[in-house]
Amino acid sequence: MSDLRYWIALSMIQDIGPVGSRKLLSVFGTPERIFNAEVDAFLAVEGIGINRAKKIKEFSSWKDVEKQIMVLEKRGIKAVSFYESSYPEMLREIEDAPMVIYIKGDIQPQDRYAIASVGSRKPTDYGTAVAENISEELASMGFTIVSGMARGIDTLSHKGALRAGGRTIAVLGSGLDVPYPPENKMLMDKIASSGCVISEFPPGTPPDKENFPRRNRLISGLSLGTLIIEATSESGSLITARYALEQGREVFAVPGNITSSTSEGTNELIKKGAILTRKAEDIIEELAPVLKGYIRSKDKVKVEVTEEEKDICNLLSGEPKQIDIISRESGLPTSKVLGILLGLELKGAVRQTTGKRFYLA
Numbered sequence: 041m042s043d044l045r046y047w048i049a050l051s052m053i054q055d056i057g058p059v060g061s062r063k064l065l066s067v068f069g070t071p072e073r074i075f076n077a078e079v080d081a082f083l084a085v086e087g088i089g090i091n092r093a094k095k096i097k098e099f100s101s102w103k104d105v106e107k108q109i110m111v112l113e114k115r116g117i118k119a120v121s122f123y124e125s126s127y128p129e130m131l132r133e134i135e136d137a138p139m140v141i142y143i144k145g146d147i148q149p150q151d152r153y154a155i156a157s158v159g160s161r162k163p164t165d166y167g168t169a170v171a172e173n174i175s176e177e178l179a180s181m182g183f184t185i186v187s188g189m190a191r192g193i194d195t196l197s198h199k200g201a202l203r204a205g206g207r208t209i210a211v212l213g214s215g216l217d218v219p220y221p222p223e224n225k226m227l228m229d230k231i232a233s234s235g236c237v238i239s240e241f242p243p244g245t246p247p248d249k250e251n252f253p254r255r256n257r258l259i260s261g262l263s264l265g266t267l268i269i270e271a272t273s274e275s276g277s278l279i280t281a282r283y284a285l286e287q288g289r290e291v292f293a294v295p296g297n298i299t300s301s302t303s304e305g306t307n308e309l310i311k312k313g314a315i316l317t318r319k320a321e322d323i324i325e326e327l328a329p330v331l332k333g334y335i336r337s338k339d340k341v342k343v344e345v346t347e348e349e350k351d352i353c354n355l356l357s358g359e360p361k362q363i364d365i366i367s368r369e370s371g372l373p374t375s376k377v378l379g380i381l382l383g384l385e386l387k388g389a390v391r392q393t394t395g396k397r398f399y400l401a
Contacts, residue, residue, distance in 0.1 A: 046071035047121040048105050051139045053095055058136040060087055111243045117216050118143045134261040134287045138240035144216050145236035154184040156259045158277045159193030159269035160302050167270035170294050171196040177320035179206025186262045188255060189224050193269050198231055203388040211258045212239040213251035220247035226382050256280040264327055265290030267317060271305030278305050290326060292317040343387045352380050360397035
């Protein structure tokens with residue numbers, strides 16, 4: 041725990057950042073030795089001038105560090121430092137990998153075979169179907185699906201992976217005790233129980249706008265390749281694609297209607313060289329040289345529903361029905377019905393479309 045204390049302190053120093061921290065570690069070996077070094081020793085490290093050296097020596101927020109460690113223990117959040125074996129293998133390879141990541145759930149060795157799936161927060165029915173189908177197919181073949189738990193394509197991608205009984209990783213732009221968007225709290229719990237939720241931001245960090253571009257580099261950094269499904273010309277998903285290219289990872293894009301604003305970004309990516317993707321096999325074919333026989337055959341997951349879930353299914357048909365109507369017809373509170381429907385979605389029995397409307401799959 042004392043070692044973790046120094047790792048967290050190192051990650052808190054302003055103007056050092058992951059790149060500067062790695063340079064310091066290459067010279068001093070451990071965070072503790074960094075904090076015990078003299079100012080003159082820092083000046084021999086590339087990029088660490090007198091101002092940064094003074095910030096390290098003058099660091100005094102040790103009470104905040106201890107408080108953070110107590111919060112981690114209380115809320116069941118693990119802090120994993122850069123040199124630990126449980127630090128994600130793929131993420132460690134990027135130049136600006138965070139010194140400490142916060143985790144709920146577990147990272148597994150097979151998570152190195154991960155595909156990021158991101159896109160519009162307001163997808164069309166076409167984008168919805170593509171996100172669900174491709175993520176479900178990839179997960180059923182053993183790939184871990186990485187996304188940002190945002191509304192729209194991100195949420196659909198996570199749910200597709202869970203429906204297939206596969207693993208998925210959500211990367212947040214806030215502390216793990218501040219789920220965002222808040223309506224995805226139940227989904228976050230599902231992901232943590234069968235995959236992993238990650239953030240480089242300590243507990244208590246709000247979902248500030250400037251956090252999300254930083255979050256996006258982790259999404260691509262955890263993955264062999266990044267799939268973009270529907271994105272406007274100004275979409276944040278294009279930031280993730282740019283990071284993927286900078287990190288030497290593949291970029292895949294789903295083509296869309298040339299008259300649709302939600303496909304402007306993806307169509308432009310394809311024009312610039314992103315791999316045109318229509319189905320999971322397009323991704324597998326491109327990544328074949330690095331997969332080395334990893335892909336497993338797709339298995340159908342047997343769906344078993346509880347009596348409570350069956351009652352809700354009996355109220356649904358192939359036509360989308362609004363949540364308020366389902367709640368009224370079932371006699372159950374909306375929050376309760378949403379919880380049951382989420383479970384049914386993850387089992388593949390129910391699908392959700394825009395406006396919180398649900399139908400039988």
